[in-house]
Amino acid sequence: MPLFIGGIFRDRSQAGRVITALLDAGVPSSEISLAVREASEEDVNERHDIGNETVEYAELAVHSAWERLGWQGGARPAYRDVISPDIEFALLAAGPLCIAIGGAQLGACSGGVVGSMGNFGFPLDLAKQWYNHLIDGRAWVMVRTDERSAGRVRPIFEKYNPELPAESLRRW
Secondary structure, three states: OEEEEEEEEOOOHHHHHHHHHHHOOOOOOOHHHHHHHOOOHHHOOOHHHHHOOOOHHHHHHHHHHHOOOOOOHHHHOOOOOOOOOOOOOOOOEHHHHHHHHHHHHHHHHHHHHHHHHHHHOHHHHHHHHHHHHHHHEEEEEEEEOOOOOOOOHHHHHHHHHHEEEEEEOOOO
């Protein structure tokens, strides 16, 4: 049976150390989820400020928020639009959480993130608390494992002392 171990870490940097330790312990990257606020993608109101640059990278950078929010090629507006989208909260997500959210639906997923955390068996109130911590700039890490392999995950979580740690055993 799948066992999900999750918790909130102080910031993206600490989450990176946790993920590196998990990978070093042999946990497959496909079993690790990460969710963190991507504040640098939220303010796209000033995109026209780099509009005069001719560097190819700058042309792509002005729409990185669209890319991160899951827009597909045909749905994304043309580069260098004057009117920017209204983005209040940009989230970077990786791992099984992305599958639960639904990929392209990420742009409108405040309820989707909480609901996806709940789909892993975590209580709704806890998922809401985790989400509020994400808004505050903290990072969420979850590992999908099983009881036999959990012995290499738990010590890493304990070492890095997550806030609101939790485990969920799912029967599906």
